[in-house]
């Protein structure tokens with residue numbers, strides 16, 4: 421049985437709701453994904469990660485699962501899923517499903533039975549008595565704002581929800597929950613799914629239920645006491661029986677030490693992990709709803725630390741900038757105007773030449789930008805809508821609250837995919853109102869136009885993906901940080917057997933000089949974002965705005 425080589429692979433993430441609306445109801449759907457498989461094949465991706473499309477009331481756009489075994493009719497049917505798997509396979513593309521096992525929807529049958537008082541199902545969740553003083557069991561905060569506990573009068577108890585109130589947490593300490601989860605994974609393995617992304621999977625093992633006087637409670641449930649036991653069990657009982665299956669865990673606020681184990685080459689848990697520390701350099705600690713300039717030095721330090729230390733521990737990272745929860749990277753760390761194309765290409769190079777499996781979020785390969793919404797009526801994300809209210813309750817003015825949402829809202833990445841310059845960017849028919857507004861810059865930024873241009877961002881991402889496939893140094897090489905103290909250059913060396921690669925990225929919109937002690941004899945520049953490329957002169961490398969180059973020697 422062929423073992424998946426996820427180190428040579430690239431994953432393309434699709435948020436189906438915003439990808440392509442084949443039946444013109446304003447919502448993207450699975451038949452829309454089928455109809456765009458040739459586009460993804462053209463890009464060169466090997467896997468498609470689909471965010472959840474199971475039956476759900478959509479309070480959290482599918483991350484509130486009502487039925488793991490059936491398809492939400494908004495997205496399509498089981499037959500559509502089976503056809504998608506078949507058609508993707510014909511193109512050498514494998515499917516990675518997004519499994520949300522930390523919590524379910526409050527409309528899931530397990531929770532409904534729990535709320536009817538069935539003791540078997542009540543133990544599928546965390547129902548606990550409040551404190552004597554009438555407060556919830558602990559002072560933990562939901563990641564979507566407010567308390568992480570909801571009071572149920574008829575039980576005189578609270579239930580735990582780390583996310584929305586409609587997303588009660590599952591009690592993984594109950595082996596019946598674990599067995600049900602195993603059944604779900606085996607069912608989709610049986611359908612030919614060759615990848616799984618496990619949503620906030622490092623939150624499933626809760627520790628002590630105590631008040632947190634140092635934070636929002638996450639230290640009591642993040643990387644919890646039984647997390648490795650539960651992941652090993654899930655591995656052994658399901659996906660670990662098929663060497664072709666690739667798995668990735670979304671590790672919220674995790675530690676590097678735990679990730680050595682989560683994604684270690686022979687620890688028997690997962691293939692790789694997402695961690696988010698590099699995407700908090702424009703936060704105040706874990707606090708996202710603030711305006712803080714991105715700290716480039718911190719970004720570089722975090723990425724290099726994770727890269728070098730995971731390498732030393734033979735553990736594997738997913739490497740990425742974007743997903744459906746993050747703002748668009750070209751708006752966040754690049755330039756939306758004068759150097760839009762150069763910066764988008766530079767940001768792509770940073771990720772794709774790192775040691776890890778790269779993930780491309782739909783539209784990133786086109787340089788799609790943040791939504792630019794100006795009114796709360798345009799927002800759809802429960803987290804953003806809650807925090808727009810909370811920010812103003814904390815005393816911020818409405819304009820200041822809008823400024824924060826415009827930078828940090830998850831809706832920034834959830835505007836419809838921009839296919840062409842026709843009405844609604846070709847996402848849906850011209851006379852259909854999309855579920856969320858299309859970014860008006862689709863006239864300038866769209867797939868059809870970029871697939872015609874040799875120097876487009878799309879064409880550049882095709883080359884990045886091809887380089888990973890063709891040069892072993894990218895997938896298997898070690899990584900040595902360069903320019904560690906330079907204020908705007910992010911450079912690193914990759915080496916493997918007789919191959920050597922120097923990757924240079926300038927994160928700023930003005931020329932800069934980098935004093936180097938590199939000898940480029942025998943190297944060729946195999947890719948860059950300017951029509952020509954600069955060479956070091958006498959120990960100094962003059963780099964142009966957002967310049968990126970890949971120098972390679974064999």
Ligand code: TEU
Nearest residue numbers: 480483520563583619620672708745830
């Ligand atoms: O995300 C968990 C997560 O860490 C982010 O939602 C983050 O907490 C939030 O954006 C605040 O920064 C996963 C899914 O990716 C997300 O879409 C879901 O909303 C969430 O879990 C609950 O399932």
